[in-house]
Amino acid sequence: MRFILVSLSFIVLTGTLSAQLIALHPINPHYFEYHGKPTILVTSAEHYGAVLNLNFDYVKYLDTLAADGLNLTRTFSGVYAEPEGAFGITRNTLAPKEGQLISPWARSDRPGYSHGGNKFDLEKWDTAYFKRLKDFLAQAGKRGIIVEFTLFCPMYDESEWKLSPMNSANNVNGVGSIGRNDVCTLDKNGPLLQVQEALVRKLVAELRDVDNLMYEICNEPYFGGITLAWQHRIADVIVDAEKDFAKKHLITQNIGNGSKKVEKPHPAVSVFNFHYTSPPVTVGINYGLGKVIGENETGFKGNGDDFYRQEAWEFLLAGGGLYNNLDYSFAVGHEDGTFQYPPKQPGGGNPGYRKQMKILKDFLYGFDFVKMKPARDLIREVLPKNGHCQLLAETGQQYAVYFKDCAKFAFTLDLPEGSYSIRWLDVVTGKELTAATLNHSGGNFNLQVPELGRECALRMVKTTR
Incomplete structure (x- = not known):
């Protein structure tokens, strides 16, 4: 023993x-x-x-x-x-x-x-x-x-x-x-x-x-x-x-x-x-x-x-x-x-x-x-000419997205019901471009890339599970 x-x-x-x-x-x-x-x-x-x-x-x-x-x-x-x-x-x-x-x-x-x-x-x-x-x-x-x-x-x-x-x-x-x-x-x-x-x-x-x-x-x-x-x-x-x-x-x-x-x-x-x-x-x-x-x-x-x-x-x-x-x-x-x-x-x-x-x-x-993995295929819409996008996700929970040359680009994510924190980031200065809280009933949700600079990032996290 x-x-x-x-x-x-x-x-x-x-x-x-x-x-x-x-x-x-x-x-x-x-x-x-x-x-x-x-x-x-x-x-x-x-x-x-x-x-x-x-x-x-x-x-x-x-x-x-x-x-x-x-x-x-x-x-x-x-x-x-x-x-x-x-x-x-x-x-x-x-x-x-x-x-x-x-x-x-x-x-x-x-x-x-x-x-x-x-x-x-x-x-x-x-x-x-x-x-x-x-x-x-x-x-x-x-x-x-x-x-x-x-x-x-x-x-x-x-x-x-x-x-x-x-x-x-x-x-x-x-x-x-x-x-x-x-x-x-x-x-x-x-x-x-x-x-x-x-x-x-x-x-x-x-x-x-x-x-x-x-x-x-x-x-x-x-x-x-x-x-x-x-x-x-x-x-x-x-x-x-x-x-x-x-x-x-x-x-x-x-x-x-x-x-x-x-x-x-x-x-x-x-x-x-x-x-x-x-x-x-x-x-x-x-x-x-x-x-x-x-x-x-x-x-x-x-x-x-x-x-x-x-x-x-x-x-x-x-x-x-x-x-x-x-x-x-x-x-x-x-x-x-x-x-x-x-x-x-x-x-x-x-x-x-x-x-x-x-x-x-x-x-x-x-x-x-x-808990995240590459999930670029979640965005099925065609990017603008010369546009770039990369995405990491824990599907339904958290999303990290980078866009270049995609101003005004509209896309759809399928999200479970819940509350989500949405923050857009200027990747050059570190300043938040916009921030919002979404109360979503479930299903497709439409987002649009802000028209501010050539690059930005999206942070979207579900706040209720």
Whole structure:
């Protein structure tokens, strides 16, 4: 009997520990649960160099995200860096100044790293790196911010491969004397595979007690010769490294640019991420996976707010559970997100845009969203030319709708008898356009989109059940 009581106590304890971790929501796994609360991740965050770039003040950066009411950031591990000017990005946080890259691997006593300082030793760990990484995660956790930690990245061209510690020219181990397209394969990278696996195990061991953490296998693995088999191998390593842990972290996988149907999903992957996903058809075609569908990078549609705001509203009201706008206003010396990048920048982001993302986040959190699902088909009327609409619903109870270019559009919803709160929202300013209470006898109810601006959102909730 005593053994049974002890065993039950252990189950309760470990269950409580697991409930604190960012996880799939047990009722609706298209969303997250964090510290026992339903969670959607919404942000406009820096270009992934917060940890690896020693000049970046990540505390100031995290303070800014928290003050803006956002709850996610994405950061790269330090096995990949970019040269200054890569992809036309000004003040790129993924492009540390000479000598300012910090990596999980320690520097050796031998000079010759291609971007300043000594070469790396792939058999030794840099304690300063792990201290910085853990503090970054702890500081993010104090502010309620989830970290998507990206382990690997393709070498898009020779300039990135030239900077990687995995390149034999940059380490003292004689490892990585291969072409850049062979780095993330199972059969062409020689002993580098063992180095990569050892790195993953080290990171997993060091971060075992972190709650606000998800592991992303690889950024944009559809470039640079990266194979699906290699990605699955890294997922297997994470799973094996955590097999005895009370806390098991979510694994995320980057699937493609735009839309793509996920084929042969790894059973341990819980979040399937896409880039540049507009319109958000990829949510619908992958919704049956029963996992979170995320968009964790945007860009290449100019510098203005409108496109990225519209992309965010459409994606999340189509049923997505994670949205990360790539925000170039965060830079070294401007960790408060005030850097005024030039017009040629391949994306946007600024303090005003982040306020708009908080409006979206607050709108979604105004619902019991784990009970909702995509329900665009409830509106059967033909939209105006160039009009857009996305709808989440718990049918008969709560409706969240986003409209673009649909002024004066009339539509019908079939509603049970009851009282309903109806509120129209200006998605740019956050101001209510109109609000009303409907006492409905049941059946079809006609609504018309207000003629105010190009975009608006509808919140309709039944107040009697």
